[in-house]
Amino acid sequence: MSRLWTFLAVLTRFFIELKRYPFNTLSGLATLYLIFLLLFAGARYAQGLGVNLFGESLEGLVVGFLVWTFAIAAYSDLSWELMREAQQGTLEQLYMCPLGFRFVTLSWIAGSFLTSLVMVAALLGLMMVTTGHFLRLPLGTLLPLLFLTLAPVYGIGFLMAGLALVYKRIQAFFQVLQFVFVALVALPSDAAWGKALPLSLGTRLLGRAMVDGETLFTLPLGDVLVLIGTGAFYLLLGIGVFRLFEGIAKDRGLLAHY
Amino acid sequence: MDAVVVDDLTKEYRTRKGPVQALTGISFRVERGEIVGLLGANGAGKTTAIKILCGLLRQTSGRAEVFGVPSSRPEVARHVAALLEGSRNVYWRLSVEENLRFFAGLQGAPPREARRRTQGLVAQFGLEDKRRTTANLLSQGMKQKLALACALVKGTPLLLLDEPTLGLDVETSHELRGFIRELARSQGKTVLLSSHDMGVVEDTCARVVILAQGRVVADDLVPNLLALFRTRAYRVSLRDGLPDGARAQLEARLSALRPLEAERALEVELPPEQDVYTLMDALREAGVAVEGVSRAEPNLEDVFLRIVRGQNEGER
Ligand SMILES: Nc1ncnc2c1ncn2[C@@H]1O[C@H](COP(=O)(O)OP(=O)(O)OP(=O)(O)O)[C@@H](O)[C@H]1O
Numbered sequence: 078m079s080r081l082w083t084f085l086a087v088l089t090r091f092f093i094e095l096k097r098y099p100f101n102t103l104s105g106l107a108t109l110y111l112i113f114l115l116l117f118a119g120a121r122y123a124q125g126l127g128v129n130l131f132g133e134s135l136e137g138l139v140v141g142f143l144v145w146t147f148a149i150a151a152y153s154d155l156s157w158e159l160m161r162e163a164q165q166g167t168l169e170q171l172y173m174c175p176l177g178f179r180f181v182t183l184s185w186i187a188g189s190f191l192t193s194l195v196m197v198a199a200l201l202g203l204m205m206v207t208t209g210h211f212l213r214l215p216l217g218t219l220l221p222l223l224f225l226t227l228a229p230v231y232g233i234g235f236l237m238a239g240l241a242l243v244y245k246r247i248q249a250f251f252q253v254l255q256f257v258f259v260a261l262v263a264l265p266s267d268a269a270w271g272k273a274l275p276l277s278l279g280t281r282l283l284g285r286a287m288v289d290g291e292t293l294f295t296l297p298l299g300d301v302l303v304l305i306g307t308g309a310f311y312l313l314l315g316i317g318v319f320r321l322f323e324g325i326a327k328d329r330g331l332l333a334h335y
Numbered sequence: 336m337d338a339v340v341v342d343d344l345t346k347e348y349r350t351r352k353g354p355v356q357a358l359t360g361i362s363f364r365v366e367r368g369e370i371v372g373l374l375g376a377n378g379a380g381k382t383t384a385i386k387i388l389c390g391l392l393r394q395t396s397g398r399a400e401v402f403g404v405p406s407s408r409p410e411v412a413r414h415v416a417a418l419l420e421g422s423r424n425v426y427w428r429l430s431v432e433e434n435l436r437f438f439a440g441l442q443g444a445p446p447r448e449a450r451r452r453t454q455g456l457v458a459q460f461g462l463e464d465k466r467r468t469t470a471n472l473l474s475q476g477m478k479q480k481l482a483l484a485c486a487l488v489k490g491t492p493l494l495l496l497d498e499p500t501l502g503l504d505v506e507t508s509h510e511l512r513g514f515i516r517e518l519a520r521s522q523g524k525t526v527l528l529s530s531h532d533m534g535v536v537e538d539t540c541a542r543v544v545i546l547a548q549g550r551v552v553a554d555d556l557v558p559n560l561l562a563l564f565r566t567r568a569y570r571v572s573l574r575d576g577l578p579d580g581a582r583a584q585l586e587a588r589l590s591a592l593r594p595l596e597a598e599r600a601l602e603v604e605l606p607p608e609q610d611v612y613t614l615m616d617a618l619r620e621a622g623v624a625v626e627g628v629s630r631a632e633p634n635l636e637d638v639f640l641r642i643v644r645g646q647n648e649g650e651r
């Protein structure tokens with residue numbers, strides 16, 4: 078039972094801070110929408126010239142953009158949160174959670190996933206109205222696919238969080254990763270090596286579910302398995318690296334310093 | 336079972352400029368229900384020891400246990416809560432109540448229990464008017480109170496308090512001392528606190544462990560330490576100061592003589608073969624007008640300084 082209370086406490090705090098700064102949240106949403114409008118206009122224009130910028134269809138663009146948004150949120154929520162806590166001096170207190178700090182980070186991820194879901198749903202609504210392309214939303218297929226697609230991103234989030242614990246000022250590196258994510262989302266996943274990279278295969282599969290109405294069971298089993306495998310691999314790798322750096326931080330007394 | 340067991344604990348920080356030896360094989364214990372002071376000059380290793388005990392820092396070698404649980408395990412947090420240096424342990428953007436409820440919840444307390452404890456502590460610390468104020472808008476002292484309350488709201492049997500009264504005004508500091516004493520007396524809590532304020536330590540701790548350069552140089556009950564340094568020192572206040580020549584005359588007869596306060600008083604330490612009458616005779620013969628004589632009792636600060644200085648001289 079105490080697990081539930083700890084989980085709720087972490088979640089409540091996450092939402093209180095979000096609610097206290099509604100402007101941040103809303104302006105973030107507005108910025109994303111503007112970026113999307115620009116992309117969309119660009120892609121339309123290119124299409125008019127006979128160039129398909131984002132795969133086969135504009136729907137592909139919508140799906141890709143959503144996954145990218147989600148990925149950015151997923152990865153930055155985790156690592157920013159950790160840096161903020163370190164700066165504020167509360168990280169040490171979180172490390173003194175009886176269930177362990179990892180439980181706290183898992184609760185963060187849940188909070189971040191839920192908020193991103195709401196944000197992205199709002200964005201998707203706007204985008205569908207703007208583009209006039211309405212996508213299918215088979216939630217039973219989308220949610221697990223989305224989670225599997227994002228699992229590697231959480232892994233990268235853990236990895237970066239671990240680096241941030243020890244090396245502190247790595248924000249610049251953070252920003253670079255956002256562009257790497259764009260590339261990964263836009264990458265065609267036909268080649269075998271492309272499937273092993275984070276994000277790209279998942280984005281394709283999500284696209285097929287939302288555009289062509291495929292379900293978890295009609296999608297190629299091999300691809301779904303690869304998605305599960307790579308998801309688990311990157312997530313565990315990230316957590317492993319995080320633990321390594323956590324050990325270094327505890328050794329050098331870096332949890333309190335920023 | 337002891338609340339705290341520290342046995343041959345060593346911590347060497349590895350830094351770019353080479354290793355820093357923060358603790359060199361320290362050992363001490365704290366029994367259940369005790370309030371123990373951890374004293375030492377800046378850099379003596381107090382914070383390092385406290386952080387190892389709450390699992391935030393990994394020791395280089397040795398044993399650190401809290402109620403039998405090695406402090407490197409996360410479960411140790413069921414038994415121990417800590418107020419760490421300064422007041423930087425609370426969420427700036429959360430209100431007083433939200434902070435308290437969060438930390439109770441983090442510890443696994445059900446929401447109703449968290450609310451109950453929060454209410455109790457808000458009342459106890461006199462933070463009622465600030466219940467809904469975010470922490471960044473509190474004064475320094477209130478932040479410190481909130482940070483302490485956040486450690487207490489977890490309801491653990493052991494509290495590690497690193498400088499709990501830093502930045503508090505005299506009245507609040509006294510209030511807090513009473514509160515810390517009460518924790519042990521009525522709630523059976525165990526407290527290990529570090530402070531540079533000897534008043535705080537004398538008021539709350541029955542026993543102190545003194546660290547100097549990463550070693551334990553004293554570990555005893557406060558009265559024992561005071562007795563150890565109780566000397567036959569007398570304080571003589573003078574009506575008209577020291578007349579010319581009197582000083583030389585006195586110094587010839589009394590070995591340890593120290594003029595105080597612009598020569599309005601003297602402190603004299605008598606060797607075993609002399610008594611207070613020798614002192615009075617010497618004063619009269621030197622023509623000194625005496626206003627009063629009292630026994631100069633050492634306080635914890637004197638004791639602390641002597642122990643730490645003695646240690647430093649021993650090192651050289
Ligand atoms: N993270 C760290 N990395 C390297 N050296 C450190 C670190 N933290 C502390 N030290 C060193 O370890 C020694 C003990 O420091 P510690 O903070 O434990 O002292 P303290 O007794 O708490 O002092 P103060 O009264 O000033 O708070 C000091 O020499 C300090 O410079």
Ligand SMILES: [Mg+2]
Pocket residue numbers: 381382383420497
């Ligand atoms: Mg300290």
